[in-house]
Amino acid sequence: MKMYLGIDVGSVSTNAAVIDESGSVLSSSYVRTRGEPIKAVQKGLKEISERLGLSLDVIGVGATGSARHLTGILVGADVVKNEITAHAVAASHFIPSVKTVFEIGGQDSKIIFLRNGIVADFGMNSVCAAGTGSFLDQQAGRLGIPIEEFGDYALRSETSVRIAGRCTVFAETDMIHKQQLGHPLENIIAGLCDAMVRNYLNNLVRGKQIEEPIVFQGGVAANIGIKAAFEKELNKKVYVPQYYNVMGAIGAALLAKEEIAVSNAKTNFKGFEITNFNYRTSSFECKDCANICEVVDVSAEGESIAKWGDRCGKFSGGEGGLLSDAFQQKCEQERCSSVDGS
Ligand code: SF4
The missing domain is CATH 3.30.420.40 (ATPase, nucleotide binding domain)
Incomplete structure (x- = not known):
C-alpha cells in the first residue's frame, strides 16, 4: 500500500501522521518536543513504524511546524510548508x-x-x-x-x-x-x-x-x-475533528501527496532507519561580516549533514542546508540492508 508521511514539529509537540492514497489516516503519533526536536521526530517515527511495520511503502513526505526546515533535512521531505497552509489543507480535507x-x-x-x-x-x-x-x-x-x-x-x-x-x-x-x-x-x-x-x-x-x-x-x-x-x-x-491534535501533520502528508502527484518524482524519504541514527546539533557565530549570523550545524554519526542560519549561503550552499553526499549514501545503504533483511 502506498503511503504519505507528514511531520509537524512545534515547540510543544511533535506530531506525525501516515495517510493512504484516499487521504485516510492509517496511524499518527503525538510526542512532547521538550526542546529536542530531533529526538521527538525520531520517537514519533519509531512509534509509527512499530505500529505499521518498517517496510512501509512511503512515497511522499511533508514537513511543517516551526522546525520544518530541520525536519525536512533529517527525514528527506519532498515538501516543506508553513503551518498555516498545512492546517488549512487538513481542515478542508475533513470539512x-x-x-x-x-x-x-x-x-x-x-x-x-x-x-x-x-x-x-x-x-x-x-x-x-x-x-x-x-x-x-x-x-x-x-x-x-x-x-x-x-x-x-x-x-x-x-x-x-x-x-x-x-x-x-x-x-x-x-x-x-x-x-x-x-x-x-x-x-x-x-x-x-x-x-x-x-x-x-x-x-x-x-x-x-x-x-x-x-x-x-x-x-x-x-x-x-x-x-x-x-x-x-x-x-x-x-x-x-477526530484528529484535532495532529492536523498539521495530516496537512503536511496531504501536501506531500499533492506534490508527488504533480511531480511524479521518487520520494527523498530517508526511511524509518533514521530513528536509529545519533544526531547532534551545535551552533557557532560567523563574524565574517556585520550580520554575525548564528549558524546551526547538525551532524549524524559524527559527520556534519546540514548547516543553516547563514544569510549569505556561505555554509548552507544557499539552499538553507544541504545533505552531504556521504550521509545521503549512508541513508540509502541502511535502508537497503533493512528492507533486504541482510
Ligand atoms: S554567514 Fe555570511 S552573512 Fe552571515 S556573518 Fe558570515 S559572511 Fe556574513
Missing part, C-alpha cells in the same frame, strides 16, 4: 466547506479564513501566553486538576465568574482573588475558558468576519470547556 479554522496549540494560536478552499487571510499570536494551551496547563496544575478534566469542570458550572484574560499575570491574580471570595472552582474554570476565548478573539479576529463552518483544532481543542465558550461567545457551531 471541505470550512470557512474558519481556530488553531490553539501549546505556545501559539492561529486563525485561518478560507474562501472556496483557499486561504484568504490569517492571524497568528505567539506573544500572549494567555491565549494558549500552556497557560491552561499551568492553571490546571496550580488548581490540582488534571488538564483532561478541566473542560468537564467548566461544563458543570452554574454560572461563569468574570476573569480578566488580557494577560496571564492578571488572569492568575484574578482567579486567586475569586477563589478567596469563595466562588466554586467550576465557575472560576468556566470564567477562565471564557476569558481565554475573549483573549483569542480580541487578539486574532480584529473585526474580520467569522463565517461557518468553523473547525477548532490543535491540542486545546480537547478542552470541551473552550469549545463551549467559543460557541457561547459566537453563537455559532464549532466542530472539533
Whole structure:
C-alpha cells in the first residue's frame, strides 16, 4: 500500500501522521518536543513504524511546524510548508466547506479564513501566553486538576465568574482573588475558558468576519470547556475533528501527496532507519561580516549533514542546508540492508 508521511514539529509537540492514497489516516503519533526536536521526530517515527511495520511503502513526505526546515533535512521531505497552509489543507480535507479554522496549540494560536478552499487571510499570536494551551496547563496544575478534566469542570458550572484574560499575570491574580471570595472552582474554570476565548478573539479576529463552518483544532481543542465558550461567545457551531491534535501533520502528508502527484518524482524519504541514527546539533557565530549570523550545524554519526542560519549561503550552499553526499549514501545503504533483511 502506498503511503504519505507528514511531520509537524512545534515547540510543544511533535506530531506525525501516515495517510493512504484516499487521504485516510492509517496511524499518527503525538510526542512532547521538550526542546529536542530531533529526538521527538525520531520517537514519533519509531512509534509509527512499530505500529505499521518498517517496510512501509512511503512515497511522499511533508514537513511543517516551526522546525520544518530541520525536519525536512533529517527525514528527506519532498515538501516543506508553513503551518498555516498545512492546517488549512487538513481542515478542508475533513470539512471541505470550512470557512474558519481556530488553531490553539501549546505556545501559539492561529486563525485561518478560507474562501472556496483557499486561504484568504490569517492571524497568528505567539506573544500572549494567555491565549494558549500552556497557560491552561499551568492553571490546571496550580488548581490540582488534571488538564483532561478541566473542560468537564467548566461544563458543570452554574454560572461563569468574570476573569480578566488580557494577560496571564492578571488572569492568575484574578482567579486567586475569586477563589478567596469563595466562588466554586467550576465557575472560576468556566470564567477562565471564557476569558481565554475573549483573549483569542480580541487578539486574532480584529473585526474580520467569522463565517461557518468553523473547525477548532490543535491540542486545546480537547478542552470541551473552550469549545463551549467559543460557541457561547459566537453563537455559532464549532466542530472539533477526530484528529484535532495532529492536523498539521495530516496537512503536511496531504501536501506531500499533492506534490508527488504533480511531480511524479521518487520520494527523498530517508526511511524509518533514521530513528536509529545519533544526531547532534551545535551552533557557532560567523563574524565574517556585520550580520554575525548564528549558524546551526547538525551532524549524524559524527559527520556534519546540514548547516543553516547563514544569510549569505556561505555554509548552507544557499539552499538553507544541504545533505552531504556521504550521509545521503549512508541513508540509502541502511535502508537497503533493512528492507533486504541482510
Ligand atoms: S554567514 Fe555570511 S552573512 Fe552571515 S556573518 Fe558570515 S559572511 Fe556574513
